[in-house]
Amino acid sequence: MSSEKPDYTASERKTLVDTLAANRAEVLALLDGLTEEEARRSLVPSLTTLLGLVKHAAFAEQVWFHVTLAGRTRAELGVPETVDESFTLTPDDTIASISDNFRRVCAESDRVAFDHDLDDTATHARRGPVALRWSYVHMIEELARHAGHGDILREQVLAARS
Template sequence: MASERKTLVDLLASNRAEILELLDGLTEEEARRSLVPSLTTLLGLVKHAAFAEQVWFHVTLPGRTRAELGVPDDIDDSFRLAPDDTIASIGENFRKVCAESDRQAFDHDLDDTGTHARRGPVSLRWMYVHMIEELARHAGHGDILREQILAAREA
């Protein structure tokens, strides 16, 4: 019987943990392995999750620009891996981005709004619900990719 805010924060934290768990016990090659025609890889999903956090909590909520923060404009760029991206570096960045997201949201009420370039004004409540949905969807994608990768180990 937690408050609405605590429920949203806890569900988001749970989904964040599931995103990070996608990389548990994988080799660098496995984390980068491409199994679908898109740019989606397990490491790319975690990198994209950090991008989504930044778009909503670092840009939209405080009214900053992507350019100010170095957040890509092209969503595909959020999945592209640089040669020096590793499980450790992408995981650490995701944790750092999530901590900053929590700091940004802390001083705002759920009804406070930010303006998104495409969607217009959205409340912090909406941002929480959207990020819960976004991370849950991508964790599901990642579960399927991870299952395929782990099955290939045994083949």
């Protein structure tokens, strides 16, 4: 997490962009210092693991920015069709590969969003027309929620080291 103090008087756009960036950093930090086994450890009945949370976060970025806003298809991007699939880990998934993909996906999301105004709308497959502003707010709450889930899982993983 950045120790830099947020600009509490920033424009709406800068506030949204900076808050999303901070939440992205929190999600990515969930994997800091973990072993591959710890990152994959299943501690709940769902598919949720620390590594899976970061993989899912990349999926959410792609759905909202790359598919909805940019108009690309899930098939073109290799994005899963279901949320559950977005948490599913393959043998090739590693902390490095998932982290690198998340960074790449976020950078592309930023490039896509940069070309649009907050009032610009795009059509989401299930929700219909959504403004970029709403997509930012949705991604902020999505990543904040998952960072919270990850904090609890990380606490359990680290406690098991003792």
